[in-house]
Amino acid sequence: MDFRFTDEQTMTAEAVRALLADRCQPQDLRRLMQAGESRDDSRWAAIVEMGLLGALAPESVGGLGLSEPDFVQIAEACGYAALPEPLVEAAGVATPLLASLAERPEAAALLEKVLAGEAVVVAAHPINPVIADADLAAGVLSARGGELHLFTAESLSFVRQPSVDPFRRLFTMEETTGESVKLAEGAVAARALLDALDRGALFAAAQLLGVAQRAVAMAADYARERKQFGKPIGSYQAIKHLLAAAQVKIEFTRPVVYAAAAECANGDAFSRARISHAKLAAADAADAACRAAVQAHGAMGYSWEVDVHLFLKRALALSGWWGDAAFHRARAATRVFGRPLGPETTFAADAKNG
Amino acid sequence: MVTWPERYGGRGLDLIRWLIFEEEYWRAGAPLRVNQNGVFLFGPTLMEYGSDEQKARFLPRMAAGDDIWAQAWSEPQAGSDLAAVRATARRDGDGYILSGHKIWSSRAVFADWAFGLFRTDPASERHKGLSLIVFPLDAPGVRVQAIPQIDGETGFAEIFLDGVRVPADLRIGGEGDGWSICMATAGFERGLMLRSPARFQMAAKRLVELFRAHEASCPPETKAAVLQAVMDTDAYALSIYWTASRMRAGGGIGAEASVNKIFWSEMDIALHRAALSILGARAELLREAPAAGDVGRWLDGYFFSLAGPIYAGSNEIQKNIIAERMLGLPRG
Known part of the structure; x- marks a missing residue:
């Protein structure tokens, strides 16, 4: 097992990090809020321009043919920046889902537009009570009964469901025309939905990891500057230990998230349990980090003025997104209580059939 | 001594192979090593700072267990x-x-x-x-x-x-x-070598076996604690493999050693507390008690786990190191 990222993976993530550092700082987010907006169209255009929407789509259908380890650091960077635009959901989940069903001409036609940066597809997955960024979508992939359907935006009406996170645009949908294209049914549909859930949970975990690291970084910055009793509050052990404890959680989440990315394609009880473990650990780390950041900021931490709450709210939103703690604990338990344990099983996978 | 040079009684292998050796060592139910302060702490120190004469004099005897x-x-x-x-x-x-x-x-x-x-x-x-x-x-x-x-x-x-x-x-x-x-020695101590992940993964495996035997009488929170213990031991293993991968590529280990030490010491306590909660009122019984049943060594392990956050530099000191070296907070 070699955990290191390739130079190419790191360079791609660096490019995204650089763009976000340039265009998605808290002051950019505040500008949006003040304008009553929750998405920056020009930033989204710049992200689309990078050509990453097809990152996880196979090369055979015109995608980049990358895999989860190639994208996990990008998702982490999006969490670190609290990016409002749906790069992770679109490139990490919905587009690969659409691509996996591209034998249908309707799916292929939409995929072509998505890969050309002309359209966005979103997934309405039964695990999530609401749909994110439906207002941006040309098409919605949705489960209906045991089938997977593609709806055009025109065939649906959406009801906005405000989130505590000012940059999440959530909706419920109703069918207006009843027209949709069935892309898959039975085992194929079930497998596609399960794979989407795995990617959704994996990349939510990666974002939570980024959120957590940002919260600790903000708290550390503040603790270096803020003085009480004549010294920076960061020189006191009470603050040091608070932030160090959160950092320990982060450090022991990161390898789980990266391992989950590496194993995601296995699609077995072990890989699913590891993704669930990653999601649980990342949600826990983000919760600890964000609350520590609020506390370290003192009364400022409870204010709207300080940026910490943006990350606290993103952490809260993502914690339940693509499966809440109870759901992921149950999946992790399937592996822990149903498969062999011990050091020889750290990188275990179920034997492939046939 | 898996990672020691052959001329000093080692096998000259890398960290990943050391991890594999440790997995087999603990899977075999082998005991704690009486000379661990030698082989895991002073040995590496001597290799880095000792003279050739000192290395030749002490290391082979240490490797052979002749000197504790x-x-x-x-x-x-x-x-x-x-x-x-x-x-x-x-x-x-x-x-x-x-x-x-x-x-x-x-x-x-x-x-x-x-x-x-x-x-x-x-x-x-x-x-x-x-x-x-x-x-x-x-x-x-x-x-x-x-x-x-x-x-x-x-x-x-x-x-x-x-x-x-x-x-x-x-x-x-x-x-x-x-x-x-x-300070360099303390880095070895807190870093990779002191607590190999396999030891905890074997303990977690035994914990699940204990839980299965008593599942009917366990409340849901006990099951949650067992699950958490297994996940934590896996996280620790993944983290060590992650560090070993980077070190093999020439990376060093700094304040990560402090992070590791806090994590495994807290994890070890939580794991043993889960075991004691499964045993319930029998947890206080010593192994020789006629009614002990399968209380086993969990109580011994629990007491030993309480030493974890104290020795090799207390966890309070480790948190200071993390805050100062990883997060850049000022010294007190």
């Missing part, structure tokens, strides 16, 4: 504040005269040699003027006195040094370099 080593750093007034060391090594011709009182020396009652931190410059203060000097525990003037542990067992000890004469070639590294050498 103990650590002699802490003193009654120098615990977390290790730089407050008072024990002295006074230069005397071609040797040193060691005097002082060392304490909390793990396994010193069973050991042949100790590696100690001494003040070689009597005018010095704090981190300066300290040297690392090794001494035989049967030398004239050395008295080792066991300190009964929380579990009633004998393990750590006090070492009284009263005018112990040792030759100067028992000093490791330069005179006055003791502090920086000790």
Whole structure:
């Protein structure tokens, strides 16, 4: 097992990090809020321009043919920046889902537009009570009964469901025309939905990891500057230990998230349990980090003025997104209580059939 | 000694192979190693800072288990504040005269040699003027006195040094370099080598077996605690593989060592607490109690786990290191 990222993976993530550092700082987010907006169209255009929407789509259908380890650091960077635009959901989940069903001409036609940066597809997955960024979508992939359907935006009406996170645009949908294209049914549909859930949970975990690291970084910055009793509050052990404890959680989440990315394609009880473990650990780390950041900021931490709450709210939103703690604990338990344990099983996978 | 060079009795293999060896070691149910302070702490230190003569003299015997080593750093007034060391090594011709009182020396009652931190410059203060000097525990003037542990067992000890004469070639590294050498050693201790993940993964496996046997009488929170323990031991294993991957590629280990130490020590306690909660009211019974049933060694393990956050640099000190070196917070 070699955990290191390739130079190419790191360079791609660096490019995204650089763009976000340039265009998605808290002051950019505040500008949006003040304008009553929750998405920056020009930033989204710049992200689309990078050509990453097809990152996880196979090369055979015109995608980049990358895999989860190639994208996990990008998702982490999006969490670190609290990016409002749906790069992770679109490139990490919905587009690969659409691509996996591209034998249908309707799916292929939409995929072509998505890969050309002309359209966005979103997934309405039964695990999530609401749909994110439906207002941006040309098409919605949705489960209906045991089938997977593609709806055009025109065939649906959406009801906005405000989130505590000012940059999440959530909706419920109703069918207006009843027209949709069935892309898959039975085992194929079930497998596609399960794979989407795995990617959704994996990349939510990666974002939570980024959120957590940002919260600790903000708290550390503040603790270096803020003085009480004549010294920076960061020189006191009470603050040091608070932030160090959160950092320990982060450090022991990161390898789980990266391992989950590496194993995601296995699609077995072990890989699913590891993704669930990653999601649980990342949600826990983000919760600890964000609350520590609020506390370290003192009364400022409870204010709207300080940026910490943006990350606290993103952490809260993502914690339940693509499966809440109870759901992921149950999946992790399937592996822990149903498969062999011990050091020889750290990188275990179920034997492939046939 | 898997990672030691072959000329010193090792196998010359990399960290990943060491991890694999450890997996097999713990899977086989092999015991704790009496010489772990030697092979995992002083051995690596000696390889980095010792002279060729010192390496040839000590390492093969250490690897063979002929010499058991103990650590002699802490003193009654120098615990977390290790730089407050008072024990002295006074230069005397071609040797040193060691005097002082060392304490909390793990396994010193069973050991042949100790590696100690001494003040070689009597005018010095704090981190300066300290040297690392090794001494035989049967030398004239050395008295080792066991300190009964929380579990009633004998393990750590006090070492009284009263005018112990040792030759100067028992000093490791330069005179006055003791502090920086000790800090490097502490990095080994807290880093990869002290607690291999396989040990915890085997404990987690036994925990799940214990849980299965008592599942019907366990509340849901016990199952949650067992699940968390298994996930944590896996996270620890993944983290160590992650670190080993980077180190194999030439990376170093810094404050991550402190992160590791906090994680495994807290995890070990939580794992044993889960076991005790499964055992319920029988948890207090000793193994020899007629009604003990399968209480096994969980109580021993629990007590031992409580030492984790204390030794090898208390977790409070580790958190300071993380805050200062990883997060850039100012020193207090």
